[in-house]
Amino acid sequence: MSANGKPKFAMYWAAGCGGCEIAVLNIHEKILDVDANFEVVFWPVAMDAKYQDVEAMPDGSITLTLFDGGIRNSENEMIARLLRRKSQILVAFGACACQGGIPGLANLSTPESLFAAVYDGISTDSQGVRPQAVWQVPEGELHIPEFYPTLKTLAQVVPVDYFMPGCPPEPHQIAAVVDLVIQALHGQAELPPPGSTIGAGYSTVCDECQRARSVKHIRAFERIQHLNHIDPALCLLEQGLPCNGPATRSGCGALCPLAGAPCIGCYGPAEGVLDCGARLLSAFASVVDGSTPEEIERCLDGIPDPAGQVYRFSLANSLLGGGKAAGDDEEAEQELSYEAAYHD
């Protein structure tokens, strides 16, 4: 507890777009409850803070930390470990922290090909330049965070208490979680067992989707822009749109399918599912209706980027990890340089 007696709150933005940060502000007047009930001690987006300040706090002194984004570089990992040490409740907040999210799709490429895309592309004039973790200049040694071979989820780096999925998590779900934590702090409610997914449903998006469904026989997968007409009342998958809803955890209220766009899977796997991409792929394959191998292939070719489709948010957390980089063991040997990140 801080001097004013309020429990402490922290939020951190690692490898992600920052939409989760905005989503927290998007809970409208509920944000006042956060302020009334917590002392915000560390939230780089909202207030000035130094890593040293956090380092100086006693271990376990932050009651609640929301961590959004995945672990892409040594700085991300360093802060993840630091906040883990300092926090009582560490929440993997949003799709990237939970499942790797969109940045996790980079695990399909080697770091070198990622750099080549960024530094050698038409958008830059610094051809051939690569970021160096350590760089000698006349004034001395410069350090920037080390880029890791793959993106990891928060839980692949430190133990996580709760997972709150979504890209970003829906405001009403965030508000409900805030309420729950506040009530728990006042002894009026009990927190779910550690390791639970919070702020989301238990089954899949189909549960919340009102579209009519029947037995599925898919003869062709189409991209949405290629369909002339979308039946507003019928299951999108049955209309040939690859909808990730059947394998995606409920909790969003089926916003996308109800608006006429297929679910892209941001809420991650349903309860108890280890690898939602594999599940989804086998589900799609199961309902393809073709009598010859060629027909089946033609149908599946309607999904232009199968890995990007089924693992859009969960590649980094898939069973195979999606790691193409051949540097995993080097990385284990490499001591995490706290100093390197710190002095940047």
Add this chain to the structure above:
Amino acid sequence: MTQHNGHTGQERIGVYVCHCGSNIAGTIDVEAVALWAAEHLNHHGVVVARDYKFMCSSLGQELIEKDIKELGLTRVVVAACSPHLHEQTFRIACQRAGLNPYLCELVSIREQASWVHTDKKAATEKAKALITGGVERVAWHEPLEPLRVPIHPATLVVGGGIAGIQAALEIADAGFPVYLVEREPSIGGHMAQFDKTFPTMDCAACILTPRMVSVGTHPNITLLTWSEVTDVQGYVGNFTVTIRKKARYIKEDLCTGCGICQEKCPKKVIDEVFEAGLGYRKAVYTPFPQAVPKYPVIDRENCTYFQKGTCRACEKLCPTEAIDFEQTDELLTVEVGNIILATGFDILDARRIGQYGYGRLANVFTSLEFERLSNAAGPTNGQIVLRDGVTQPQTVGIIHCAGSRDRNFNNYCSAICCMQSLKFAHLVRERTGATVYNFYIDIRTTAKAYDEFYQRVLEDGAILIRGRVAEVTDAARLPGEEGKLIIQVEDTLAGKQRRIPVDMVVLSVGLEPRHDAKEVAHRFGISCSADGWIIEKHPKLDPVATMTEGVFVAGCAQGPKDIPSTVAQGAAAAARVLARIQQKEIALEPVRASVDESRCSGCRICNGLCPFNAIIFHEDRMVTEINPALCQGCGTCVAACPAGAISGTVFSNEQVLAQIEGLLLDVARRAPATEPVPV
């Protein structure tokens, strides 16, 4: 160090490694494997590991039973042969010792290791990996209880050929009700079309028709001809079958079978079915005089009244007013406990074999046409004549394997053509004295008294030429060929090409699955091979059962076979069914899939996938349910469920992942240390 070990973390596992004589021990160092397991897998719960010459022997089984009792084993892993062979053996051994039989895991180190490898060291290492997988997996097994369901005493027999007739009579004679469904107007099947049957040359009708009559009059048999099964619901012991009884336009209760309607009907139709296109029938007809039942049917497509609205000759002349043009198809629903499929075969369409000229050259006949020609009740009263209906052939060429053993048509041997062709040769010699040439690839006369018949045909004077016929043509090139059909063949015994002019060619066309065999199989929840024949449960040890409990197969639906084998299968299927009925209930293997309804969102991905029709969707609650009695535990829906709401016993995620971890244990040990495993 104690590693995780199933739900409890404290299972006591026994590992038993079988030598299988030298089958396993010849390639795998079984003693070393057992010692290794005892030493290295003790952290994984293994408290004892032994090897034994034949684990499946009673002494081997006693070894396991003794350990269960004395060492308090809670799980058993037997590393031996395929679970198909001895899983049951060891499950029962465990049960005898008081352990739930489903806590036993069979690891196949014979089929998956010793038989497929020659490198002894590598095979031994692989056996260790397989056993480790089994140990990790068995720790997650749960005790299961078999599901007991009652057996309805009635049986559905589909198909009224000799296989179905035999099966129906066996069951009915034992005192149990049978529904025999046949889609043609009469039972009898292909056998009713034949004249003589090899090798004894009994008259087919003489031996078949008494059985047909027995079926027609049997108090326990409900005969439903001109009928088809349209839907099958339920599961072993409790099937609900819907049968469409097509309108005959004849009132069966009034018809006496006098035949006046057939006699007076003005409309003649070529009979493509029973007479193989060689003869005529009327628009109101029974396929043949001894048809059972005796009631004719009106063929709507060809009846003048149905097509043009006038005629009604039959109605006017029927002495008992049995004609009823207003009749409609009826749907009957019956409850049965077991089903026997005896749906028979089609013959290959000889037009497909272009080089043999059938359909183009008038005097090329199919085997079925020849059967009708030679049949005393057939269109020529048994006269073997050319297509003109009068000329007796002077020379006849009989071509074996037409469309069989041929990659262009069917790779398989149709089994009956050798004997059928020899029978034809005998009939031609006997009836016409014509010169007969038989062209064969191999002569296969393997059953009882078959080869003796072959010898007899040779003595009759038939000329056998070994060689696949290249072509049948009417293009004469040499003197003596004019006006003849010339058979071009390589005589592989003489080692030369021959051109043999004949008057008549008979093609012993191969047998094929029924054209709608796949749909029928799907309707009954069973599967067909790539060729289209119904797949039996085991080709040697369970030839009349299918993979679907309660559905049996008999006769040519399962593959080409002769009449003795067909009858044997019909009787065998009946015996299997009777054994079931006598037991009154059946214990079903509890390897099943089930849906966690709280996690099912009703996405309906799985709904169309079950090959056994075990999936039910509840529209009101928007959830899917699996009928445990119908489910065969195949796992298709488990794999397809995107929500992970369906799980399969014995193949849970925990079991499969634990097994993979076990298999890769050695890999994990060798690999450099990596990052901590995610929590």
